[in-house]
Amino acid sequence: MRSKLEEEIRRIEPLDESAIQQAEQHLLNLTKPPGSLGKLEDIARQLAGITSSLHPDLSRKAIIVMAADHGVCEEGVSAFPAEVTPQMVLNFLAGGAAVNVLARQAGADVRCVDIGVNAELSHPELISRKLMHGTNNIARGPAMTRETAIEAVLAGIEVVDQLWLDGYRMFATGEMGIGNTTASSAVMSVMTGDSPEEAAGRGTGINDERFAHKMAVIRRAIETNAPDASDPIDVLSKVGGLEIAGLAGVIIGAASRKCPVVIDGFISSAAALIAASLCKDAVSYMIGSHLSDERAHGQLLLKIGLSPVIHLSMRLGEGTGAALCFHFIEAAQRVMREMATFDSAGVSRG
Template sequence: MSEQELGNILAGIGPLDERAAAEAARRLDELTKPPGSLGRLEAVAQQVAGIRGEALPELGRKAVVVMAADHGVCAEGVSAFPAEVTPQMVLNFLGGGAAVNVLSRQTGAEVVCVDIGVNAMLSHPLLRSHKVRWGTANMAEGPAMTREEAVEAIRTGIEIARGLADEGFGLLATGEMGIGNTTASSALLSVLTGEEPAAVTGRGTGIDDARLRHKQEVIRRAIAVNRPDPNDPLDVLAKVGGLEIAGLAGVILGAASRRIPVVIDGFISSAAALIAARLAPLSRDFMIASHLSEERGHARLLQELGLAPMLQLDMRLGEGTGAVLAFPLVEASLKLMREMATFGSAGVSQAAGETPAGA
């Protein structure tokens, strides 16, 4: 895919359907409850109505897309775990044994695992193999990948999201696996917001104070070596990003192009969301923030995106776990709007001064 072809896709992402969102708001106000008393659930229901262009939308099947890739920056010793864990965890996802698998079974969602850049040969009947390259290069020494590879990874995510839409999936979530990817995400956030790396770089896999300081210095060095242009999100992504981050940005953009809501997971997924939003600002309206991660920098990322998390559970696992936990809340918001009685149908009096529903 050329950048021009990518631009054509981005240009096709439209705004929310204001008519459908307004109809949903009216419906919510007619339900047997004080106006606005369901809080964020009402906001989510209106947002999904605007995304789908229907006042009472039904979403159908749910899936979390788990993008997996390796990071050359692991050579700098930025993680408590070795890079070999990435392919090992991919096989764990495929075998159904990871946390995201357990939570997906609990919430009735499917796990779609994608090898977009794992530095190992993987084969499994459930694996979607779309390897752009065998892990990124060490960004502390030069660009993590080429600009063309970044675009190719985004294209992969777009096609996966569109394919899932064609299969009948109406609600997606972003998940990831890649040892070293909090380093890349922190670098992306630092460049795109101008924040000092120390302010947005956390412990990731649980590193100690000394290694945290080293990780922050590696990010400073990567930014100094590569000099990414903060006004060019593709340049930033290619120089200090990751393949799974690019792929997830593509998933968000592909879902938005098909008017499907996307539940965003934690720090890495939100870094991908920021790339998507910088490439196509309207894509932000298709995102639902699931939770506030314990990872330093996640609150800043959500602030930059203008998104408020639905949950705060002190989680920092990734994989899409927080996003999958939020699936039932999204579904609950739509069930309430669809199944609750109105004041008129239930014969319940409204508050004084309000117009009876249906009058």
């Protein structure tokens, strides 16, 4: 399994610099002051580098929602019970969640993956990749075995493989799993060196007392498991989550197929940190969608090397921020396709 993952990582190449330069020259010829469209121009250059095309067809786009449960919920770290995870998966499949609404508006499809939900789920649209019925309680021992962590990453890659064969050319990360901000904060703390107090947030909106307890649980999980910060798979297996590992695989899979991948909020960014640690070049294929209201998200994005496109004080997850970011990506593409040049419009250059 490890060799298969290493093979996938080796397929990830640096961006096409000649295509980036072509995009830059095209942007300079458009009827505007240089750089005046800010991040839209950054996105346009990045898309050219990813796809080796000034006008890539990214119309088929999928938000991959990885769902899994967390044994650490036994410690009372969330405002919601663990039963909400399978209930929300069914809501995604019925098209009734926030991410479904925003995906429809953006012309994207939601694909929900059961990678570790603690319930038996059946639905014709569900992608079943269940490896465990939820992770073990990280406050008492490892979340999963090393082999299972690698399997989860490979599962994410395999989902991208299939969707790519179905014609999808742009992906986004989404997740569902009660307790997953606790695991994500633990991953961040280990990988960045930030303290559990700096890495933790209020997740589903817990009160001060439960927040203090959550930080203590994260610290205990790290002390109990002693994950190796230099080994992202070790970190995943000891204090991570199945959906976090799966999303790391989604990111690696997208990058290896030269497809952009839009990163959602805090949990998705923890997965992005794992993917970046496994392969530095993977970061070039990521687009940071938004700045979450989860307090450590900005610092986490900084450590990955991502700059968020939007800031709407959101903290829902699911892929909602990524769905909204699709509109800005389309705007960048329309600028490249439809905007007049100085010559074609008869406009004098500055």
